[in-house]
Amino acid sequence: MSGRMSRKHHHIKGAEVSCCAKYFLFGFNIIFWLLGAAFLSIGLWAWAEKGVLSNLSSITDLGGFDPVWLFIVVGGVMFILGFAGCIGALRENTFLLKFFSVFLGLIFFLELTAGILAFVFKDWIKDQLNLFINNNIKAYRDDIDLQNLIDFAQEYWLCCGAHGPDDWNQNIYFNCTGRNPSRESCGVPFSCCVKDPAEDVINTQCGYDVRHHGDLDRQKYIYTKGCVGQFEKWLQDNLIIVAGVFVGIALLQIFGICLAQNLVSDVKAIKAAW
Template sequence: MFILGFAGCIGALRENTFLLKFFSVFLGIIFFLELTAGVLAFVFKDWIKDQLYFFINNNIRAYRDDIDLQNLIDFTQEYWQCCGAFGADDWNLNIYFNCTDSNASRERCGVPFSCCTKDPAEDVINTQCGYDARQKPEVDQQIVIYTKGCVPQFEKWLQDNLTIVAGIFIGIALLQVTGVPHAAVAAG
């Protein structure tokens, strides 16, 4: 991006036709790739959903292995008020949270604190709120933790904000499309 922006800026300042042609060609290629990615995302939305599910479950397995990954999962679950890829039981994939009898962890049959519903009256986060949460009946689980998965919550968020997301993409595309002809005319 730096090289592309540099070529456009210097090409316009110095009236260098080679740099302006370079700028317009690569801006056109980037626009075409973005358009292709958008069409493919729409056509293969089920495949993307499966990949998202696979990605989240792999990261659930490695939840305690990497602090950055742990923070990303916690942020995602808190922001979308979700737990796991398709539900709280996805945390059985993690060695600390699974519900097997051989698991001696205190977090057995639990979920991370980011799955817990927040009490507005509490200022301090209870990091142990998810302990034993999945041993309760589902009706009681809904009081303590989020039971919806992150994949359906992301789909819901995307549908609710589709106008905003589409507007941003159209705005970026218009900026790119208007930049290509001006650079091509100047390089002319």
């Protein structure tokens, strides 16, 4: 009898939750959760500033992409996953831990699939990127966040339009038709302008009437390369860095899944021992 009790006691004592895995997973997810909360807060604050929260029908008013969606979706997913991981690790809740690892695994699978499809169908992706940029050029003045995003892209990649400055003909404020009463007619946004190092203040009118000039004269004042081509060139020039970032994110996801599964196994072993 005492021998059986001793063996049972030894079995229970041998099955225990790894404190290192538990608190490392908790710390990993608390950062994840806080980042998600920050992204979600920024997105909701931006929507409140636009009046979207008081008039939800305005979501459909925009013709282009609203960058705030990115903050809300990414922040929401990170918040839910971080919360599930934190509580699951702290309370040793196998349901939440499984939810965390399965959902994270699904995201990893979707990222991997998207990467493979992007490589296989790169020409189609290029066409979609071109369509995406042109659709947002049309909606440039409709949303300040979208406007800032396009200006940032054009300034960063030293480009103008999807394939060139004439893409701005698709915007009602910048097109070159004689019926356009806008002062910006036949111009481009200031973010297309070649920057003068001597100027400390941005000249927001530098793109006025610039498309009245010929192609050679334009090069003195604005960037003439399209953003699609410049983005491709940037990817090629920074391929190692971009690949390193994606691999790093993938390794973090795999690490989180492994920690969660290890914790689930420990909890199950303890329950089996009892």
